[in-house]
Amino acid sequence: MSVATPYSNAPDVSTEDYLVVGLATCFLKQDGEVHQVKIVEPIPSAALEAILKGIPTSYEMACATTLGTVLEGEQPKLLPEFPADAQFCDDFVERAISTVRTYQHRPQACEAIAIGSTYRELNYSVERKRVLNSDNIVRTEDNVKQHEYTHKVL
Numbered sequence: 001m002s003v004a005t006p007y008s009n010a011p012d013v014s015t016e017d018y019l020v021v022g023l024a025t026c027f028l029k030q031d032g033e034v035h036q037v038k039i040v041e042p043i044p045s046a047a048l049e050a051i052l053k054g055i056p057t058s059y060e061m062a063c064a065t066t067l068g069t070v071l072e073g074e075q076p077k078l079l080p081e082f083p084a085d086a087q088f089c090d091d092f093v094e095r096a097i098s099t100v101r102t103y104q105h106r107p108q109a110c111e112a113i114a115i116g117s118t119y120r121e122l123n124y125s126v127e128r129k130r131v132l133n134s135d136n137i138v139r140t141e142d143n144v145k146q147h148e149y150t151h152k153v154l
Helices: 045-052 092-105 107-111
Strands: 018-030 033-042 059-066
Antiparallel strands (some): 018 033
16 A cells, blocks of 8 residues: 655655755846745755855855655745745755655755754855846857867767
């Protein structure tokens, strides 16, 4: 007999699975100006381990919780630790489910922050801005010039 999960597209996860959600400072480019926004997004286990080692990050805080706490069915739910004006990242539900799988694969990462705790001692920095809606335009001048014999057998 199989156990039913509330997530039809993810039968391998449950509402009790460990998840870390962070509050990131990101930027949006509009009309030539850059505006700061607060984004709530899941933090995968590998990223969490790197962040806890002290690399500069755009995350102000990280909250350890369960998947069922941040998702009501297929709808994201804001944790009380986060400001009311914070926005959810694009594809939050899919990313949260994917992030849960990273913690299932690396259970030792679940010990970094206890469920229900908020970790604030991060190396917070916005020196390298995370611009969410930037376009990468590739031009012909960007191509690297190669010698005529680069692809020939000599």
